[in-house]
Amino acid sequence: MALLRYESQVRPPLVSGDKDYHQVTEDICRPVEAKPSRLWWIGFIISVALLLFGIFSVAMEVTYGVGQWNLNKTVGWGWDITNFVWWVGIGHAGTLISAILLLFRQGWRTGVNRAAEAMTIFAVMCAGQFPIWHMGRVWDAFFVLPYPNTRGPLWVNFNSPLLWDVFAISTYFTVSLLFWYSGLIPDIATLRDRAKKKWRKMFYGVASFGWTGSTKHWQRHEALALVLAGLATPLVLSVHTIVSFDFATSVIPGWHTTIFPPYFVAGAIFSGFAMVQTLLLVTRKVLKLEDYITIEHIDVMNKVIVLTGSIVGIAYLTELFMAWYSAVQYENFAFFQSRANLDSPYGWAYYIMMSCNVLFPQIFWIKKMRRNLAVTFFLSILVNIGMWFERFVIIVLSIYRDYLPSAWSTYYTPTIWEVGFYLGTFGLFFTCYFLFSKFFPVIAIAEIKHILKQSGENYKANMGELETESLDVFEEQHGHDHGA
Amino acid sequence: MSVKKFITGSFYEEAKLFPAVKKVRRSGYKIHDIFTPFPIHGLDKAMGLRDTSLHIAGFIYGITGTTTALGFITWALTVDWQLDFGGKPFFSLPAWIPITFELTVLFSAIGMVLTFCYLCQIAPFVKKDHFNLRSTDDTFVMALECTETTNEAEVISFLESLGAVDVGVQYKETGWWLGRYDKESKRIEQNVETAHS
Numbered sequence: 001m002a003l004l005r006y007e008s009q010v011r012p013p014l015v016s017g018d019k020d021y022h023q024v025t026e027d028i029c030r031p032v033e034a035k036p037s038r039l040w041w042i043g044f045i046i047s048v049a050l051l052l053f054g055i056f057s058v059a060m061e062v063t064y065g066v067g068q069w070n071l072n073k074t075v076g077w078g079w080d081i082t083n084f085v086w087w088v089g090i091g092h093a094g095t096l097i098s099a100i101l102l103l104f105r106q107g108w109r110t111g112v113n114r115a116a117e118a119m120t121i122f123a124v125m126c127a128g129q130f131p132i133w134h135m136g137r138v139w140d141a142f143f144v145l146p147y148p149n150t151r152g153p154l155w156v157n158f159n160s161p162l163l164w165d166v167f168a169i170s171t172y173f174t175v176s177l178l179f180w181y182s183g184l185i186p187d188i189a190t191l192r193d194r195a196k197k198k199w200r201k202m203f204y205g206v207a208s209f210g211w212t213g214s215t216k217h218w219q220r221h222e223a224l225a226l227v228l229a230g231l232a233t234p235l236v237l238s239v240h241t242i243v244s245f246d247f248a249t250s251v252i253p254g255w256h257t258t259i260f261p262p263y264f265v266a267g268a269i270f271s272g273f274a275m276v277q278t279l280l281l282v283t284r285k286v287l288k289l290e291d292y293i294t295i296e297h298i299d300v301m302n303k304v305i306v307l308t309g310s311i312v313g314i315a316y317l318t319e320l321f322m323a324w325y326s327a328v329q330y331e332n333f334a335f336f337q338s339r340a341n342l343d344s345p346y347g348w349a350y351y352i353m354m355s356c357n358v359l360f361p362q363i364f365w366i367k368k369m370r371r372n373l374a375v376t377f378f379l380s381i382l383v384n385i386g387m388w389f390e391r392f393v394i395i396v397l398s399i400y401r402d403y404l405p406s407a408w409s410t411y412y413t414p415t416i417w418e419v420g421f422y423l424g425t426f427g428l429f430f431t432c433y434f435l436f437s438k439f440f441p442v443i444a445i446a447e448i449k450h451i452l453k454q455s456g457e458n459y460k461a462n463m464g465e466l467e468t469e470s471l472d473v474f475e476e477q478h479g480h481d482h483g484a
Numbered sequence: 485m486s487v488k489k490f491i492t493g494s495f496y497e498e499a500k501l502f503p504a505v506k507k508v509r510r511s512g513y514k515i516h517d518i519f520t521p522f523p524i525h526g527l528d529k530a531m532g533l534r535d536t537s538l539h540i541a542g543f544i545y546g547i548t549g550t551t552t553a554l555g556f557i558t559w560a561l562t563v564d565w566q567l568d569f570g571g572k573p574f575f576s577l578p579a580w581i582p583i584t585f586e587l588t589v590l591f592s593a594i595g596m597v598l599t600f601c602y603l604c605q606i607a608p609f610v611k612k613d614h615f616n617l618r619s620t621d622d623t624f625v626m627a628l629e630c631t632e633t634t635n636e637a638e639v640i641s642f643l644e645s646l647g648a649v650d651v652g653v654q655y656k657e658t659g660w661w662l663g664r665y666d667k668e669s670k671r672i673e674q675n676v677e678t679a680h681s
Contacts, residue, residue, distance in 0.1 A: 021521060021622035146560065155560040159569060164582040171586040175593040182597055185606070186620070190521065193617040209601065210610030213619050216533055217604045218523040223538045224600045231542075231589045242582050446522040449622075453498070 013457040014108055017291040021449050025190060028441045028448070031287040032191060036438055039286060047430035054424005057417040058133050066136040068417045074402040075412040077395050080130045083422050085391040086271070087127035087429075088169065088243055089264075090384075092236055093272025094120025095176050098183070099232035102225070107454070108300055110447040111292045114187075115283060116276045117180040118442075122432040123275070124173045126425035131165070133421070161245040168242040175235055179228045182221070185211050187445045203439075240268040247394065254334035254398030257322070263315035267387060270308035270357070273301050274383035279433065281377050283442055292443050299370045305383065306364035312390075313358035330403075338397050345411055346397050353393050356386025487655050489630040490516060491639050492615045493648030494623045498524060500647035501624050505530045507646055508628065513639065516627040519619035538603070542596040549591025553584040613656055627654075 019027070036044075061068045071078050094116035101109040132141055144166045146156045156163050189211035192204035211217070244264035247255040257263075277298065284293040323335035339350040360382050363369045370376070401408045436442070495501040501518075505527070508515060515531055528535075561567060562574040569576075601607055619625040626648065628639060636653060643651045 025521075025621045146556070152565055155565055157567065158557045158561060158583060159567075159576060159579040161582075164586075167583045167586040171590040175589060178593050178597045182600070186522070190620040193620045205611065206608050209606040209608055210612040211606060211620075212517075212612045212614035213519040213521060214604075214614070215518045215520065215524075215527050215531055216536075217606075218520065219528040219533060220536045220538050220600055220603060222523050223536045224596055227539050227542045227596060228593060231546075231593055234585070235589050238582065238585060245582070449522040 012294075012296050014111060014294065014296065015292060015448060015452055015456045016294055017457060019291065019452065019456055021452065024448050024452060025194070025445060027289070027291065028443045028445050029191060029194060031289075031437070032439065032441055033194070037286070040434065040438065043430065044434045047427050047434055050423050050427025051431050052424075052427070053420050054422075054427050057420030057424055058129075060417045061133060061421070062138060066134070068415060070413055070415045070418065072412060074399050074407050075396055077399070078412055079392075079414045079418040079422060080134045082388065082391045082395050083425065084127050084130035085243055085395075086388050087123050087130070087425065089240065089268035089271045089387060089391075090275045091120045091123035091127060091172075091176075091272065092240060092265075092268035093276045094118070094123075095172075095179070095232050095236045096269055096272065097276070098179065099229040099236065102229040103233060107451050108297055110444055110451055111294070111297050112276065112280055112301070112443075113447070114180075114183070114444040115280060115437075115442045116272075117176065117183070118436045118440075119275060119279055119433065120176050120272075121173065121180060122429045122436075123272075124169065124176065125432070126429050128169060128173065129421075129425055129428070161242065161249050164242045165246060168239045172235060172239045175228070175232055179225075179232055182224060182228070183444060183447075184440060185209055186213065186221070187441045189213065190445055191441065237265055240264045252398050253328070253330040254338070254394065257319060259315055259318055259322075263312065266308045266311035266315065267357075267390060270305060270312055271384060271387035273305050273308070274380040274387070277301055277305070277376055277380035278384065281373060281380070283437060287437065287442065289443060292448060295371050295373075298373065298376055299367075302364045302370040302376060302379075305379075306361050306370075309357055309361035309383070316354065316358065333401075334398055338401055339393060346393070346400070349389050349397065350393050353386055353389040356382045357390060360386075487657055489634075490615065490654045490656060491628045491630060491634075491636065491643065491651065492654055493626050493628075493643040493646075493651040494616060494618070495626065495648055496623060497647070498624070501626075502526070502530055504626070504643075504646035504648065508626070508643075511642065513634075513642075514629045514631075516629040519614045519616070519625040519627070521620050521622060521624075524624070536603075538596060538600060541599045542592050545595030545599075546588045546592035548595075549588040550584055552591065553587035554580065557583065615654055615656075616650070 015024075069078065069080070094113070097109050097116045098113040101113075132138060135141055144156060144163065146158075147153075185208055188204050188208040192201065192208045195201040195204055241261040241264065244260035248257060248260035250256055280293050281298070284290050320335055320340060323331040338344055338346065341347045342351065360379060363375065363379065396412055400412050495504065501524070505515065505518070509532065518527060518531065520527070557580045558575065561576075566574050568574075606612070614620075614625070615627050616623060616625040626643070628643075630636070630639070630653075640651045640653075
C-alpha cells in the first residue's frame with residue numbers, strides 16, 4: 001500500500017522541489033499570512049483608482065442618459081457589448097479548467113484551478129455590468145425577470161436570446177461561485193487553524209463554515225465536486241453558445257452565421273486561457289509559487305491556446321468562404337467590403353484580429369517558445385487584444401454601414417465615458433483579484449496535497465525503482481487484497 | 485450534555501493509516517472519525533462508511549428545475565399570455581431549451597450545495613471540533629470513542645503499535661458539532677473488501 005495511484009515516470013512532476021504536506025501548506029499560506037508587499041499596494045491602489053473612474057463614468061451615463069455614449073443610428077451596440085462579450089469569454093477558462101479538466105482527470109489543473117476560477121467569477125462580474133448599465137434606466141433592470149406584475153401580468157419573452165442570456169449569465173455566475181467556494185472551504189479551514197491573530201481566527205472561522213476534514217465530509221465533498229463539475233461542463237459550453245445566439249439568431253449579415261456557437265466557445269476558451277497566463281505568470285512570480293505553477297503548467301496551457309486559436313482561425317476562414325460561396329451580396333459586402341478590406345474605415349481592426357488570434361499564436365507549435373515566460377506573457381496580452389478586436393469586428397463592423405449608403409458616414413468612436421466604463425471594469429477585476437490573492441490561498445491546497453505523492457518531484461524520484469521490479473514483486477508489495 | 489471520552493492518535497503516512505484502520509476495526513474499537521487535510525480515496529470504504537447519495541439529491545433537484553422551467557414557460561406563453569411571433573406556434577419548445585437547461589443546472593447546483601451544508605452541518609459562524617488543529621495541515625487524526633469498559637492504557641499502546649503518534653485522551657462535550665455516523669457504519673466482516681488493503 002505505498003501508492004494510491006501509479007503515475008508514469010514519463011510525465012514530468014507537477015510539484016517541483018522537496019515538498020511534504022506541511023511544506024505545501026507553508027508555501028501556499030505564506031503570502032496570505034505575510035504583510036502585503038509594496039508591489040501589492042501599488043497594484044491595488046491603481047486598481048481602486050480605475051474602479052473609481054469607472055464608477056464616475058457610469059454615474060455620468062446614468063445621470064445624463066445613454067446619450068453620453070457615442071452609440072448612433074446604426075451602431076446600437078458599441079464598446080459596451082463588445083466588452084461584455086470579451087469579459088464573458090475570459091470568464092470561461094476558470095470553469096473549463098476546474099470542471100472539464102476534472103472530468104478528464106487532468107492532474108495539472110490542481111496548480112491553476114483556484115486562481116482561474118476566481119478570475120472567472122470576477123470576469124463574469126465585470127461582464128454583467130455592461131448589459132445592465134446599457135439599459136439606461138437601470139432602476140428598471142428587474143423587468144428582465146419573470147415576476148407577477150401589474151402589466152397583465154406581461155411575462156418576459158422566453159423566446160428571446162437576450163432573455164436566455166439573462167438566465168445563462170446569472171446561472172453561470174451562481175454555479176461558478178458555488179463551485180469555487182465549496183472548493184475553497186477546506187483551504188480556508190487550513191488558514192483558520194494556522195491563524196494566530198484574533199481577527200484572522202474570526203474571519204477564517206466564519207468563512208470556513210466550521211469545516212473539520214472529517215472523512216464523511218470529504219466523501220460528500222468529493223461527490224459534490226464531481227457532480228458540480230458534471231453540471232458546469234455543459235454549462236460553460238452553453239453560456240457562450242447563448243451569447244453567440246444574441247447575434248446568430250438575428251438577420252444582420254455578419255451575425256446570422258450557423259458556426260457561431262462553436263466558434264464563440266473556442267474563442268472564449270482561447271481568450272480565457274490567455275488571461276489565465278497573464279495573471280498566473282505574474283502571480284507565481286510575485287507570490288513565489290514557481291514550484292506549484294511550473295513551466296509544465298505554462299506549457300500545457302500554451303498548447304490549449306494554440307489549439308483553440310487555430311479553431312478560431314478556421315472559423316474566420318469558414319466565414320469568409322461561406323460569404324463568398326453563398327453569393328449573397330449582403331454577406332459579401334459584410335465580409336469583403338467592411339471587414340477583410342484594408343481600404344475600408346475599420347479594415348485595420350480586422351487585420352489586428354487576424355494577426356493576434358490566428359497568426360501570432362502559431363509560434364506555440366515550437367516547444368521552446370511555449371516554455372519561454374517572456375514570449376508567453378507577451379503573446380497572452382496580444383491574444384487578449386486580438387480577442388477584444390474580434391468582438392469589436394463582429395459587432396461594430398457588421399452594423400456601422402447600414403443597407404442605405406446614406407447611413408454610411410457614421411464612423412463610430414467611443415466617448416471618454418465608454419472608455420472609462422471599460423477601464424472601470426479592469427479596476428473591478430483587479431481590485432477583486434488583489435483582494436483574493438491577499439486573503440485567500442491562490443492555489444488549491446488540499447488538491448495539491450492530493451496529487452503530491454503521485455506527482456511531487458521528490459516522491460516521483462523514488463518511484464523509479466518500481467519499473468525494474470518484477471511483476472510478482474510489485475504485486476506482492478503494492479497489489480490489492482481483494483479478499484478470499 | 486454529557487461528556488465523552490476519546491482517544492486520538494495522529495498518522496503522517498497513508499501507508500500506515502490504512503492498515504491501522506483495518507486493525508482498529510477488527511479489534512472492535514469504534515472509530516469516531518478520521519480527520520484528514522485532503523480527501524484520501526478509499527478511506528471511507530476502509531472505515532465502513534456507506535456511499536453518499538448526494539448525487540441522487542442533485543438529480544432530483546435538477547429534474548425539479550427542468551419541470552419548473554418547462555411548466556412555467558408553457559403556462560405563461562400558451563395559456564396565460566399568448567404571444568404571436570409571426571404566426572409561429574405558441575408552444576415553441578426549441579426556443580425554450582436554453583432556459584430549461586439553465587434552470588436545471590441552477591436548481592441542481594444550489595440544491596446540492598445546500599444539502600451538502602445541511603448533511604455536514606456546516607454553515608458560516610458554525611464552530612466544530614476536530615481534536616487536532618494540524619489535521620487541516622499534514623496530519624491524519626484518528627479519534628476512537630471510549631465506553632465505560634474501555635481500557636485506556638491498552639488502547640493507547642495499541643494505537644502506538646500501529647504507528648500512531650501523539651496518542652492521548654481528550655474529553656469532549658457531546659453534541660451535533662462532533663458529528664455522528666453510527667447509523668451509517670457497517671459491521672466489519674472477516675474479509676473486508678477495501679480498495680487499499
